């Protein structure tokens with residue numbers, strides 16, 4: 178079978194794959210019934226209307242890889258392993274419960290080996306580590322300071338490898354709302370970026386190590402890190418900051434700090450949100466950030482709020498054209514909605530939104546949720 182026929186005939190691929198190469202979990206790969214319900218939900222399919230750019234088309238390609246009809250040298254296979262955003266929106270509409278995100282990890286583990294590894298993914302796998310230099314840079318830039326060994330009786334604030342240097346104020350802001358949190362020293366990476374870039378075994382080891390350094394409850398300000406760590410260590414242990422704050426404030430309203438309503442030019446501030454895909458589609462967390470924004474400003478739901486921003490880990494570097502195209506509707510909607518702030522829940526989303534806002538010449542600020550809430554604290 179050629180790559181073209183693999184995706185042209187996706188609708189005939191309902192049966193389980195034949196005895197395979199062992200690249201994929203057989204049950205996961207067999208689950209798709211090729212119904213196509215996922216196609217309208219997929220951001221890349223929305224751009225091109227090509228079957229190969231859809232979840233169903235990609236699963237057909239995976240099956241062809243698994244049963245030997247295609248090998249990793251196939252151009253469409255190689256292209257589609259990178260074209261998928263990994264946003265998992267397809268999972269939320271799938272009647273068969275296909276775990277697409279896990280299939281994608283297994284695909285990239287196999288596909289992105291040796292000369293097939295995209296250079297950016299390879300560099301990331303080799304280079305993203307919390308080295309002493311990175312930790313020092315984070316502290317120098319003003320991120321929350323490590324407090325020593327973890328105290329199991331306290332929630333632990335996870336600093337994140339990119340956020341501590343790119344957006345150091347985020348961790349500081351968290352401590353204003355969760356002052357009892359400690360910041361354990363010796364935090365490594367959670368492994369999420371590695372899992373999504375063809376190195377899931379190494380990623381699982383990184384997550385386990387981080388769990389050992391932070392026994393008990395872990396609080397993350399990054400939706401992607403939280404979702405991956407929760408998958409590895411258990412959602413009961415790992416909480417993204419919006420779900421942590423909402424649960425805390427609902428359980429004990431006395432802990433809700435005094436928050437003023439934000440204004441811009443004397444009127445209520447208008448604030449939009451861009452969900453973190455992994456947080457929304459992987460962990461099912463989306464009501465909490467909206468509720469928190471509404472406590473301090475006029476929340477404006479953009480039509481594309483729940484759709485991928487196109488950042489998607491390394492995606493904006495691997496697929497810059499598609500990455501921008503996926504984000505563009507949000508920029509148009511943000512302009513029409515006359516937003517003052519656009520809130521993100523993940524460091525890569527923040528970066529992507531900032532770049533888009535600059536490109537579009539919008540007059541709004543991109544902030545992490547806790548930075549927005551911090552603006553509402555009394556001086």
Ligand code: SF4
Nearest residue numbers: 209210212213215271
């Ligand atoms: S909705 Fe689910 S079962 Fe249907 S084609 Fe998409 S992945 Fe397969």
Ligand code: SF4
Nearest residue numbers: 219261262264265267
């Ligand atoms: S993960 Fe996102 S981009 Fe990839 S197939 Fe699913 S919906 Fe499409």
